[in-house]
Amino acid sequence: MTVSAKAHAVNPCSRNVCLVRPAHFGYNPQTAATNAFQSADGAGAAAGAALIEFDALVQQLQAAGVGVCVVDDTPGPPKPDAVFPNNWVSFHADGTVVLYPMLTANRRSERRADLVEQVCAQLGFVVRRHIDLSHFETQGRFLEGTGSLVLDHRQRIAYANRSARTDEGLVRHWCQLMDYEPLVFDAATPDGLPVYHTNVLLWIGERSAGVGLEWIAPHDRERVLASLQASGRSVAQLPGAALQQFAGNMLQLRSHSGSTVLVMSAAAAAALPAATLTQLRTHSDALCIAAVPTIERIGGGSVRCMLAEVPT
Numbered sequence: 430m431t432v433s434a435k436a437h438a439v440n441p442c443s444r445n446v447c448l449v450r451p452a453h454f455g456y457n458p459q460t461a462a463t464n465a466f467q468s469a470d471g472a473g474a475a476a477g478a479a480l481i482e483f484d485a486l487v488q489q490l491q492a493a494g495v496g497v498c499v500v501d502d503t504p505g506p507p508k509p510d511a512v513f514p515n516n517w518v519s520f521h522a523d524g525t526v527v528l529y530p531m532l533t534a535n536r537r538s539e540r541r542a543d544l545v546e547q548v549c550a551q552l553g554f555v556v557r558r559h560i561d562l563s564h565f566e567t568q569g570r571f572l573e574g575t576g577s578l579v580l581d582h583r584q585r586i587a588y589a590n591r592s593a594r595t596d597e598g599l600v601r602h603w604c605q606l607m608d609y610e611p612l613v614f615d616a617a618t619p620d621g622l623p624v625y626h627t628n629v630l631l632w633i634g635e636r637s638a639g640v641g642l643e644w645i646a647p648h649d650r651e652r653v654l655a656s657l658q659a660s661g662r663s664v665a666q667l668p669g670a671a672l673q674q675f676a677g678n679m680l681q682l683r684s685h686s687g688s689t690v691l692v693m694s695a696a697a698a699a700a701l702p703a704a705t706l707t708q709l710r711t712h713s714d715a716l717c718i719a720a721v722p723t724i725e726r727i728g729g730g731s732v733r734c735m736l737a738e739v740p741t
Contacts, residue, residue, distance in 0.1 A: 441582040442635050442683040443738035445496035445552045447544070448487060449514045453507035454479040456727050459533035460510065463593045463625045465618045466675075467729035478723040483512065486719040486732060490692070493717050494684030498551040498739065500544045508539050512724060513734040516573040516626075520548065522582070522740040524557025525607065529574045530565040532594045537566065553741045560606055565599060572599040576626035576734060581633050584660050585609045588631055588653070590616040590645070592623040612656055614649035616641075619669060628733055630672055634681030635689055637712035638662045641677045643669040663712050665705050674700035675731035680738070681713060688714035694731045695720040 456472035502511040577595035587609040616624040630641035676697040691713040
């Protein structure tokens, strides 16, 4: 079946998100080997600063009219990356909940059944199907949620770049289960390290998308760009210097009044060329720009990584 035949008349932007308020945010040496964005500089004072940044983001999302469910991280075991729940769980419009296999051992304890229960209770999500892929960890195969997968819900395409955290076979397996078409490609940072998560170089909103073609392998660039353009969206090409500041790590949401809200970090907004920022404003009703420098520097992820979408 062709993608165009499968395209659903769905709203690709969620009105609700779940966030995890970290109890032990910090530098994670287990993930650093595959995440070029992480730095241990200033890690000693990171936990308190991360909480301030987290709470400010929650307030900004609520002020923008987005539904927010905040779940507190459990005290033990310490989970330095608990602030990034989108890597281990995803919620889908058909009532499916997916749990994912994580590369590093100290991230696997982030998976919590009670978080799903709290999302259902607070945001009205109804679970109709439960898919647990975590058993693939025993085979050394990993797929880290909507970090690994950037989803075009309207065209039913799952974009994914191969990496230690994104197993191509699991991408295709997920697509079979969820009725998406896979678009798998290669991408690397300027130092040659495979991009650890697809969502640091690509995001897809309702009327626009952003992609860092400079980091995508030359033999894959035209294929990725052509697919994005075929979706009818305005495609912003993000320069490599802006990708280093998480300009590829955005998420478009919808407020409960119906307006679209593009969420990005202050570092990402500052790194974008003025013309690109104007382009993004044209295709979104509002921008939500949050300062999360500690979470970006120590955790190696930005605002999109902190948000698990909950369609209801």
